[in-house]
Amino acid sequence: MADRLPVEGPHRVTLTGSLESVTIQPIDAPPFYEAVLDDEAGHRVHLIWHGQRRVPGVDAGVTLRVEGTLSEQGHRAVMFDPRYEILGAGVEG
Numbered sequence: 001m002a003d004r005l006p007v008e009g010p011h012r013v014t015l016t017g018s019l020e021s022v023t024i025q026p027i028d029a030p031p032f033y034e035a036v037l038d039d040e041a042g043h044r045v046h047l048i049w050h051g052q053r054r055v056p057g058v059d060a061g062v063t064l065r066v067e068g069t070l071s072e073q074g075h076r077a078v079m080f081d082p083r084y085e086i087l088g089a090g091v092e093g
Contacts, residue, residue: 009071010069010070010071011069011070012067012068012069012070013067013068013069013070013079014065014066014067015037015039015040015045015065015066015067015070015079016039016040016063016064016065016066016087017037017038017039017040017045017063017064018037018038018061018062018063018064018088019035019036019037019038019058019059019060019061019062019063019064020036020037020038020044020060021035021036021060022034022035022036022058022059022060023035024053024054025053027053031050031051031052031053032048032049032050032051032052032053033048033049033052033053033054033055033058034046034047034048034049035047035055035058035060037064037066043077044076044077045066045070045077045078045079046073046076046077046078046079047066047078047079047082047084048078048079048080048081049080049081049082050080050081055084057086058084058086061089062086062088062089063086063087063088064084064085064086064087065084065085065087066079066082066083066084066085067082067083067084068080068081068082068083
């Protein structure tokens with residue numbers, strides 16, 4: 001399992017890595033889409049898009065470059081509503 005990325009106050013970053021998982025909220029829950037990025041250094045960052053139940057192309061196994069403000073929430077590194085670029089597709093099982 002990858003280590004949590006240390007966060008020393010909110011700051012802008014660009015990270016590249018593969019998505020190890022995604023979480024889709026139930027229809028009766030507030031809409032947000034969450035993915036866990038395993039960056040090139042082996043750190044885990046939770047990417048959260050508010051107001052969306054799905055982000056096109058953002059699926060487990062996909063390689064992304066993301067840009068946004070990295071912060072800490074509940075002892076985990078998070079980036080809310082990041083800009084992203086899909087660099088590689090995941091492998092279908």
